[in-house]
Amino acid sequence: MNELTGGQAVVKALQTQRSDVVFGLIGSAGMEIFDALYDAPDIRFIGVRDERTGVHMADGYARATGKAGVFLAGQNGPGATNLVTGLAQAHAAYSPVIALAGSLSTGHVYRDAFQEVDQQSLFKPITKKTITLTQTARIPEMIGECFRAALSPRQGPVLLNLPRDLLAESLPEENYAEAGAAYITDSSTGSPQTIAAAADLLRNAQRPLIIIGGGVKNGRHQAEVIRLAELLNVPVAMSPGHGDAFPYSHPLYAGQVGPRGNAVASDLAKQADVILALGTRLGFNTTFYLRGSLNPAAKIIQTDTEATAIGRFCPIAIGIQGNAGCISEGLISELVDHKAGAETHRWTEAFAERREALLKIRDEENATGTDPIQPGFLFKTLRDVAPDDAIYTMDAGTLCLQATDQLRYMQTPSLFTPLDFGLVGFSYACGLGAKIGQPDRTVISLMGDGGFGMACSELGTAVENGINTVCIVMNNGCWGAEKAYQRDFFGRRYIGADVTNPPFDKLAELWGAKGFKVTHAAELAEVVTAAIECGRPAVVDVRVDPAALFSFRKDSFKNRAGK
Incomplete structure (x- = not known):
């Protein structure tokens, strides 16, 4: 009968989740996992010099690929506490990072043991979910739960504490709980009535503006937004840090809004009569929480995968919970025969002139x-x-x-x-x-x-x-x-x-x-x-x-x- 250590089960579970890269820093608490990685040629291991920067690497990998970035902290105590800054960053950015942290042996908990720290309590506030393994047999189940939690809307980091005695324990392979690969898709669009109401606001707007954020960028929905913007003939601005959610070369590209953006895009937000906020919280970096950062008289349509983000920081006319790409598709279907009016054309032409002047000044200066x-x-x-x-x-x-x-x-x-x-x-x-x-x-x-x-x-x-x-x-x-x-x-x-x-x-x-x-x-x-x-x-x-x-x-x- 084939037996697997807990460490081998972790690696097999990562293979089931189709992880092909693991970043990590070796340590004695996770040695069983590292030893199992030695026999896993389909997983590339990147050994780093510090757990904090290693989590940043997993974060960058996740953002670049749309997959979960995996980091393995081999040492409990200081090796785990070094994860804090990296996971707090990933949490703030809604980045799907999975941290596997070596943890104290279960028989040593609450005994002031060497390198003991309450890792469950430490990471709970800065992760989407923190889990401590309780049985070796549940390793595949817990790894699967990490991937489901990290990749489901709204995405975020997850930490799994792995007690070293459970990693060393050997069990017959058939004793491990099966867990399939976690693939999360979000096709939520909002109700047809809400989409129709939002389309009516956009149809009747004279100075419309689309503001897009991480929900468009991370979901790779720029194609849908391009089609919607071209249909409406409306400028597209981005929340800070997401200036790549729409192609820079497109004539409707306005750049980033707010105190960390540019004056042209920010003025659009202050003058628009209807604002479609797609996949953005309209939060601190966009507005500094100042109502005047957006036209107080504007009718705002806000969409987000997370219901609690909708209308949280400024009054809105319509809120739609769902996938930014699917919502854009729904609006395109409602507006398929729409022709932008003369006032909207003047608004967009004036924007294009101001944008061209801004770029010219930047280059000339x-x-x-x-x-x-x-x-x-x-x-x-x-x-x-x-x-x-x-x-x-x-x-x-x-x-x-x-x-x-x-x-x-x-x-x-x-x-x-x-x-x-x-x-x-x-x-x-x-x-x-x-x-x-x-x-x-x-x-x-x-x-x-x-x-x-x-x-x-x-x-x-x-x-x-x-x-x-x-x-x-x-x-x-x-x-x-x-x-x-x-x-x-x-x-x-x-x-x-x-x-x-x-x-x-x-x-x-x-x-x-x-x-x-x-x-x-x-x-x-x-x-x-x-x-x-x-x-x-x-x-x-x-x-x-x-x-x-x-x-x-x-x-x-x-x-x-x-x-």
């Missing part, structure tokens, strides 16, 4: 680079030289926040950010995961020097596994966002704002990667092109103007204005 290098010139260079297949990953922080609306996103998905959690140290590791998921695409990770300092140990992971991304370190020698606040609101009383860095190009070379350094604007395009084409993990250390800082959260310090 940065046509000739100056030293020290300005962020806008870097962004223009990327627009000029990056290929159409480029995926961009970004950190939080002042430089990356300036970049999100300024790059070309020609395919979906192409932009991965931590804006919902505001995380620094995310971008490089996320880019490595995205490249594993989309190996044929160019991946460019933008980071400040502070954030890269947090994540640069994963250069070893990139070199070891041949993950050829390009990391552009916008090196200004400081924690830029916070230094901007100290400059603008605290009388230039700088403390903890400046950062001493090594030459990152040399650091990359020491790891075995390819390092580049740019100190003059005239070199930038040639060097970035060389990094993209070098065929190795690459780091480009770009010295940007340390004075080119921007205070994004002025609302947080309005009490200090004028001080």
Whole structure:
């Protein structure tokens, strides 16, 4: 009779769920799983240098592929607690990450054992679901539940604690509960009456606007939105961080709205008489919770897969729970014979003129680079030289926040950010995961020097596994966002704002990667092109103007204005 250890059962269950990549960091509590992975050639194991950045890789992989990203933390206690930041980020971004965490032996619980921590309580607030295995025989069932929970709407991270004694236990293979592969489809459209009512509002609008978010991007529903927008002849704006949910090259592309977007898209939101919000919460990054960010008189149609998100942050006229693509299809069917009126044509033509002027100004202001290098010139260079297949990953922080609306996103998905959690140290590791998921695409990770300092140990992971991304370190020698606040609101009383860095190009070379350094604007395009084409993990250390800082959260310090 064939027997399997619990660790072997975990790997077999992952194979049943068709996982082909597992990111992880080896540890004694999960050793049975790692040993079983040795005999699983159909699963690629990517060993990382830190659990936090490893979860960011699984997050990037999930966003790039639409599949669940799996991370294995082999050690209970500190190995598990290092997962917290990565899972909190995935939770805020609704990213389907599955974390398998080695856990204390069941007989040692509540005995102040070595590396004991209450992992069930620790992860519950920052995951969609946290489970602790209680019987070895239920491993396939629990792994299946992890995939179902992570991939069902609205998606999110799941953690499974795996006590080490249950992983070591051997059972006859027939004793393990069967669990089929979890495939989640969402074809919900809302009621025909609600779709018809929404179509009537759009049909009679004079200044309509579509705002789309993660529900369109993550569901890969851009084709349906393009057809709907063209039928209505209506501009399409995006919530921040989702500027890739609609093709940059399309004439109806407005870019991102809100305080982290552009003035043209934001003005549309303030002037529209009907707003169709597809797959977006209209939350903090879009509105800062300020009613004036959207026209207070606008009739808002909001759709989301999660009922509690509808109408949560602003009054709406119609709410529709469901899949953004299916709802778009329903609206197209209702509006199939619709012809946009003269007022709508004037509205859209005026938008197109303002959008063209904005892009012209961006290019003209940065046509000739100056030293020290300005962020806008870097962004223009990327627009000029990056290929159409480029995926961009970004950190939080002042430089990356300036970049999100300024790059070309020609395919979906192409932009991965931590804006919902505001995380620094995310971008490089996320880019490595995205490249594993989309190996044929160019991946460019933008980071400040502070954030890269947090994540640069994963250069070893990139070199070891041949993950050829390009990391552009916008090196200004400081924690830029916070230094901007100290400059603008605290009388230039700088403390903890400046950062001493090594030459990152040399650091990359020491790891075995390819390092580049740019100190003059005239070199930038040639060097970035060389990094993209070098065929190795690459780091480009770009010295940007340390004075080119921007205070994004002025609302947080309005009490200090004028001080």
